Amino acid sequence: MAKDPVRVLVTGAAGQIGYALVPMIARGIMLGPDQPVILHMLDIPPATESLNGVKMELTDAAFPLLKGVVATTDVAEACKDVNIAVMVGGFPRKEGMERKDVMSKNVSIYKAQASALEQHAAKDVKVLVVANPANTNALILKEFAPSIPEKNITCLTRLDHNRALGQVAERLNVPVSTVKNVIIWGNHSSSQYPDVNHAVIDSPDGEKAVRDAVSDDAWLDGEFIKVVQQRGAAIIKARKLSSALSAASSACDHIRDWVLGTPKGSWVSMGVYSDGSYNVPPGIIYSYPVTCANGDWTIVQGLSIDEKSRAKLDATADELVEEKALAYTCISE
Structure with a gap:
């Protein structure tokens, strides 16, 4: 039918x-x-x-x-x-x-x-x-x-999520389809935190942690984060126009996974209404790792957050709380 x-x-x-x-x-x-x-x-x-x-x-x-x-x-x-x-x-x-x-x-x-x-x-x-x-x-x-x-x-933070997948795949010279479970935490701005601590790549020998595969913490904790955070600006500089093709493609990815479901064993990043998970203030729209099924999303729970990551999660949340206050000032004026 x-x-x-x-x-x-x-x-x-x-x-x-x-x-x-x-x-x-x-x-x-x-x-x-x-x-x-x-x-x-x-x-x-x-x-x-x-x-x-x-x-x-x-x-x-x-x-x-x-x-x-x-x-x-x-x-x-x-x-x-x-x-x-x-x-x-x-x-x-x-x-x-x-x-x-x-x-x-x-x-x-x-x-x-x-x-x-x-x-x-x-x-x-x-x-x-x-x-x-x-x-x-x-x-x-x-x-x-x-x-x-x-x-x-x-x-939409799927664009940032896809950018992070692309950077890891390029670094390891592997197909991007073999990389999964990166996370974008927080705001779709340069304060976002692209996190690979739980990311893996599929290899002939099974799954391997991205950190182990890349084997360069200085790059993962430095340049990689900066490249993902600043990618939009870099594309504007190169094209003299903003990233339209990749934004459109990732909007399709976001809706497709939300409606049709995420593949088993993998998650994606979506900006969703915070319920306080991972000690993020409730009442802001914050990017989390989510899985989708039956047209609904669920925040992935129970991931360990180290001290460095905690500071980054908090910094991007602080920016969103500040943006919310600014928006409410504009609403009341």
């Missing part, structure tokens, strides 16, 4: 990440090769022409799984009955702008979009926030969409 189409919203759909993301969704990379989709694309009025151009290209590509396209600048129309929402649209930090200015712009965007999702989306909608500051944008969205379960609002 053919499956019913899933309605997937992409905000900021005429932008760089949106342009990379919508064909991936239409081709089945996000939800599987047998899952029809109806794409809802939202952007701001000045991008109307560009958005229509993207819609034309989707028609021209003749994707068999694509059963319809809604391209609009009306947030209520965009959110109507959507099952999955990928929030790519946001206000980027521009030269000379203070953090508070950026936060204030994003608070108003995410407040409006949260209200529209609250009123018009499917009740069990799954939300992924990509636009920065991703963790805090997701928190704002949660505050203003109280009927959406808190477990259904997440932010």
